[in-house]
Amino acid sequence: MSGYCDYAPGHPLHGPYHDTEYGFPQREESVLFERLILEINQAGLSWETMLRKREGFHRAYHGFDVDRVARYREKDRERLLNDAGIVRNRLKVDAAIHNAKVIRGLRASHGGFASWLDAHLLDEGGQRRDKAGWIKLFKKTFRFTGGEITNEFLMSLGYLPGAHRDDCPAQKRILKLKPPLDPAWRRKL
Secondary structure (H helix, E strand, C coil): CCCHHHHCCCCCCHHHHHHHCCCCCCCCHHHHHHHHHHHHHHCCCCHHHHHHHHHHHHHHCHHHCHHHHHCCCHHHHHHHHCCCCCCCCHHHHHHHHHHHHHHHHHHHHHCCHHHHHHHCCECCCCCECCHHHHHHHHHHHCCCCCHHHHHHHHHCCCCCCCCCCCCCHHHHHHHHCCCCCCCCHHHHC
16 A cells, blocks of 8 residues: 555645656656666655755756766766755765666667566566566666665556555556556556
């Protein structure tokens, strides 16, 4: 049961995110990259902090342009570490740059980040990849993607269940969009 469905609606920051983004499928690379950066930076902080700093992140990371972030050098790291509009943590900044390079590589190997996610919906045995399988895959592929970060990232995109309660109006809209996991995922995972 998602407690977010109880307190987010009507909140000036959480409400719009809950109602129009959280759990909704996304395909655009910059949106996926943004979500990954925000989830990584949220570690140890509140999601409200991320929503408040979201525009600062957008500006600091050049609109989440993967190619541009992948080319960041030391002067860019220093700029980010001195930017009060974002979370100033060297490990998180380095992870964003590293992960941009990884995502760029996913274009060649899978056609892009969204296609890579789709290609891993099933595990080696042909079963829907569970949370533990996703976490293992993300730790092998990306930096600063522990269990909670990976879970929230994938839940926020509809790859793992739990973003919304079944009776939440947002969940009903999400199901109409045919998220990566079909409606039966609630029983399968």
